[in-house]
Amino acid sequence: MSNLLARYVEAIFWLARYIERAENIARIIDVNETFSRDSRGGQNWSSVLQLYADDTRYREIYGAPTAEGVIHFYTLDASNPSSIVSALKIARENARTLRPLISTEMWTQMNMFHNRLRAMSADEVQKPRLPRFCAFVKEGCHTHYGITEGTFYRDEGWYFYQLGRNLERADQTTRALDTKYHLLLPSVQDVGSPLDVSQWNALLRSVSGYHAFRRVHPSGMTPADVAGFLLFHQSFPRSVVCCVETVDETLHALRGQYALTGGADAMERLDELRSEMRNAQIREVLKTGLHEYLDGLQGELIKVSQALGRDFFGYAAADPAE
Amino acid sequence: MTAGKQQQSQSAVRASKAPPETPAAAPISRPGLLSSYDPGGSYCELLGLSGEVTEATQTILERINQMDEASLRARARDAELELYNYGITFTVYTEKDSIDRILPFDVIPRVIAPPDWRTLDYGVRQRVTAINAFLWDVYHDGKILKDGVVPRGLVVGNANYRPEMEGMDVPQGTYVQINGTDLIRGHDGAFYVLEDNARTPSGVSYVVENRHLMLRTFPDLMESVPVRPVSDYGQKLREALGETAPDGADDPVVVLLSPGTYNSAYFEHIFLAREMGVPLVEGRDLVVEDDRVYMKTIRGPQRVDMIYRRINDDFLDPEVFNPNSMLGVPGLMRAYWKGNVGLANAVGTGIADDKAVYAYMPRIIQYYLGEDPAIQNVETHICREKEGLQYTLDNLDKLVVKPVGEAGGYGITVGPHASREELDHCREKLLADPANYISQPMIDLSVSPTLVDEGIEPRRVDLRPFAVTGKDTWVLPGGLSRVALRRGSIIVNSSQGGGSKDTWVLE
Numbered sequence: 159m160s161n162l163l164a165r166y167v168e169a170i171f172w173l174a175r176y177i178e179r180a181e182n183i184a185r186i187i188d189v190n191e192t193f194s195r196d197s198r199g200g201q202n203w204s205s206v207l208q209l210y211a212d213d214t215r216y217r218e219i220y221g222a223p224t225a226e227g228v229i230h231f232y233t234l235d236a237s238n239p240s241s242i243v244s245a246l247k248i249a250r251e252n253a254r255t256l257r258p259l260i261s262t263e264m265w266t267q268m269n270m271f272h273n274r275l276r277a278m279s280a281d282e283v284q285k286p287r288l289p290r291f292c293a294f295v296k297e298g299c300h301t302h303y304g305i306t307e308g309t310f311y312r313d314e315g316w317y318f319y320q321l322g323r324n325l326e327r328a329d330q331t332t333r334a335l336d337t338k339y340h341l342l343l344p345s346v347q348d349v350g351s352p353l354d355v356s357q358w359n360a361l362l363r364s365v366s367g368y369h370a371f372r373r374v375h376p377s378g379m380t381p382a383d384v385a386g387f388l389l390f391h392q393s394f395p396r397s398v399v400c401c402v403e404t405v406d407e408t409l410h411a412l413r414g415q416y417a418l419t420g421g422a423d424a425m426e427r428l429d430e431l432r433s434e435m436r437n438a439q440i441r442e443v444l445k446t447g448l449h450e451y452l453d454g455l456q457g458e459l460i461k462v463s464q465a466l467g468r469d470f471f472g473y474a475a476a477d478p479a480e
Numbered sequence: 481m482t483a484g485k486q487q488q489s490q491s492a493v494r495a496s497k498a499p500p501e502t503p504a505a506a507p508i509s510r511p512g513l514l515s516s517y518d519p520g521g522s523y524c525e526l527l528g529l530s531g532e533v534t535e536a537t538q539t540i541l542e543r544i545n546q547m548d549e550a551s552l553r554a555r556a557r558d559a560e561l562e563l564y565n566y567g568i569t570f571t572v573y574t575e576k577d578s579i580d581r582i583l584p585f586d587v588i589p590r591v592i593a594p595p596d597w598r599t600l601d602y603g604v605r606q607r608v609t610a611i612n613a614f615l616w617d618v619y620h621d622g623k624i625l626k627d628g629v630v631p632r633g634l635v636v637g638n639a640n641y642r643p644e645m646e647g648m649d650v651p652q653g654t655y656v657q658i659n660g661t662d663l664i665r666g667h668d669g670a671f672y673v674l675e676d677n678a679r680t681p682s683g684v685s686y687v688v689e690n691r692h693l694m695l696r697t698f699p700d701l702m703e704s705v706p707v708r709p710v711s712d713y714g715q716k717l718r719e720a721l722g723e724t725a726p727d728g729a730d731d732p733v734v735v736l737l738s739p740g741t742y743n744s745a746y747f748e749h750i751f752l753a754r755e756m757g758v759p760l761v762e763g764r765d766l767v768v769e770d771d772r773v774y775m776k777t778i779r780g781p782q783r784v785d786m787i788y789r790r791i792n793d794d795f796l797d798p799e800v801f802n803p804n805s806m807l808g809v810p811g812l813m814r815a816y817w818k819g820n821v822g823l824a825n826a827v828g829t830g831i832a833d834d835k836a837v838y839a840y841m842p843r844i845i846q847y848y849l850g851e852d853p854a855i856q857n858v859e860t861h862i863c864r865e866k867e868g869l870q871y872t873l874d875n876l877d878k879l880v881v882k883p884v885g886e887a888g889g890y891g892i893t894v895g896p897h898a899s900r901e902e903l904d905h906c907r908e909k910l911l912a913d914p915a916n917y918i919s920q921p922m923i924d925l926s927v928s929p930t931l932v933d934e935g936i937e938p939r940r941v942d943l944r945p946f947a948v949t950g951k952d953t954w955v956l957p958g959g960l961s962r963v964a965l966r967r968g969s970i971i972v973n974s975s976q977g978g979g980s981k982d983t984w985v986l987e
Contacts, residue, residue, distance in 0.1 A: 160777070266566050
């Protein structure tokens with residue numbers, strides 16, 4: 159019986175990350191489309207660029223941000239490494255590397271999904287068809303998760319898939335929350351207004367969290383409640399703390415079950431992150447600055463990813479999109 | 481096919497004058513898809529010569545004949561879409577993009593009758609046995625060279641001769657674990673060997689995948705037809721690799737070494753690794769320490785015993801061969817010499833599938849096995865020999881003249897198609913350096929009914945059976961049937977409009 163190649167494990171990790179990333183870009187584009195229906199529409203689309211720190215790169219190619227430009231940039235623009243089509247291309251390349259390991263169904267679905275996306279024309283992603291496009295991407299990603307859950311052989315590779323997926327999801331939730339920060343910034347007087355509430359509502363819906371939120375907070379909707387829910391709620395699968403806990407549990411199980419010695423550095427970082435998040439209060443976070451806090455979380459997640467890369471992949475995992 | 485019949489057909493080809501027996505018109509009872517099918521003067525794989533249609537072939541013929549063309553086309557499209565979605569593709573690179581293309585698949589199977597297969601199976605095993613004996617001899621005592629059966633210069637002076645292999649013993653005496661023999665069939669119905677592939681022959685993945693595809697899309701055509709299965713290729717190969725691993729490795733760790741995802745045969749590498757259940761590695765996954773080979777795993781280095789390498793000799797080890805190779809593993813040859821790792825195929829097998837050595841293969845078989853070849857070479861005139869040169873010069877307008885040192889069809893003169901000047905030029909080159917040339921008659925390749933835009937028409941086919949050798953040699957029933965999809969074309973290569981068919985060896 160052969161051990162898993164380090165290179166395979168790395169490819170599994172990034173396969174999961176890039177699928178999760180494609181799904182989340184679709185979610186963010188989708189929620190922005192909803193936001194942009196208000197009077198500040200033009201401004202809204204530039205916030206997505208700031209979110210992914212793509213402002214300069216975008217302007218070099220497209221000039222001033224427009225809805226059409228930003229949508230194309232993040233969906234079908236193959237020259238943009240943070241577009242959906244690029245994320246799925248990298249995911250497919252990893253899947254191709256992994257063909258000896260993954261199930262035939264996993265590969266075929268990935269191949270068809272990518273081919274379908276590549277064949278799309280620019281007007282298939284523009285308003286008013288954008289929501290349908292985003293639904294298509296999300297559905298493709300969910301199909302991938304379902305097939306993976308049902309067919310992927312459960313060895314160490316499976317654990318690395320979970321690690322990649324949850325690290326990426328945690329990162330993406332911090333970015334989704336950050337959209338709201340960018341949107342609120344220009345008009346603090348809107349806080350608590352009907353418009354503001356509808357935007358928090360849309361943000362929750364973009365991460366499929368509205369109904370879960372309502373179970374926890376049956377009435378009312380404050381920025382603190384929503385941000386607290388997306389950051390710290392233990393039972394919501396897309397909350398940052400839930401993802402971090404899952405990463406931690408997965409790493410424990412992986413080390414325990416397969417007697418792996420690597421990963422100690424990542425565990426240490428995860429411990430710190432967890433205890434920090436357990437003690438954090440959303441009021442304090444908002445007071446000192448949500449954006450800065452989210453930035454800090456993103457930095458910590460990157461360090462965990464790098465530590466895993468050093469211990470298991472043979473070198474530091476470099477993310478081409480970072 | 482009997483030996484006598486082969487003798488006969490060989491002379492028919494030599495004379496190039498005997499008129500072919502006219503194959504029978506399709507022996508079908510009702511009008512249908514095959515009503516207007518006419519193989520012309522060529523041998524047809526499905527109809528055979530007059531009276532050779534077996535009961536099983538008859539059933540297949542009737543079923544195809546009764547199919548509705550529109551639904552046949554719809555199913556053919558579904559089959560190709562499935563290949564595309566499944567990613568059974570080869571990659572074509574252009575300046576700005578890479579395009580994944582499928583090997584076109586023809587849904588009408590190529591059928592091989594049991595007596596034909598018995599000859600092919602024996603003939604391929606015979607040939608592989610002789611090739612392995614030849615390689616052992618050449619890299620040890622060189623008896624066949626001393627006896628003057630094969631010219632020493634041809635072997636030792638060959639670009640693919642590896643002095644690094646001299647005196648080295650390989651387990652079981654097996655140099656060529658995986659061999660592909662390219663066969664064609666003439667208008668007389670006899671098979672001929674066109675070429676041996678004893679380095680890293682490819683195409684076996686298509687054989688197995690084509691069958692799976694046929695089973696899914698044409699179960700009604702296959703129902704109750706006794707077709708021999710092909711799905712155990714991976715298991716047979718894994719066994720053979722185990723048998724030829726270095727001594728002392730109880731449960732040898734086998735890997736498949738690929739140049740990587742950008743190689744056009746990457747799909748096949750995946751296929752083989754999956755079928756054998758072994759890791760697919762690249763050079764960067766392997767490392768040599770203390771003359772032992774290890775792969776880099778999540779638990780650190782793990783010992784590797786046997787490598788099925790899909791990388792050419794020159795790229796295997798930059799310390800010994802091409803120093804610029806990024807695909808290989810530095811130090812691999814040291815481990816190989818010490819017997820710490822096995823390679824399949826062995827290094828240096830390129831001398832056995834060389835064009836010039838090919839011409840000597842019937843004598844090589846006779847020398848080691850004391851038998852006549854069960855499958856003849858295409859008649860080949862060796863111009864380094866006096867009679868061969870004379871015959872070639874006398875019949876230049878009827879022969880195909882090939883330089884032995886060139887690859888990719890470069891420098892070939894096709895006599896029947898050549899101009900006066902071209903023939904004169906060829907004559908000059910022949911006289912200046914006869915040892916560099918062989919000549920062969922033009923062969924009228926057999927045809928098989930094929931679904932093309934115009935309907936069902938005859939298209940030329942070849943056949944590459946795959947032989948796997950550990951302690952013994954096993955031949956996968958059938959092989960890869962490639963088909964030239966253009967009318968009249970004899971070029972079956974995928975890069976030039978070739979496709980493939982499922983190959984049915986009947987019980």
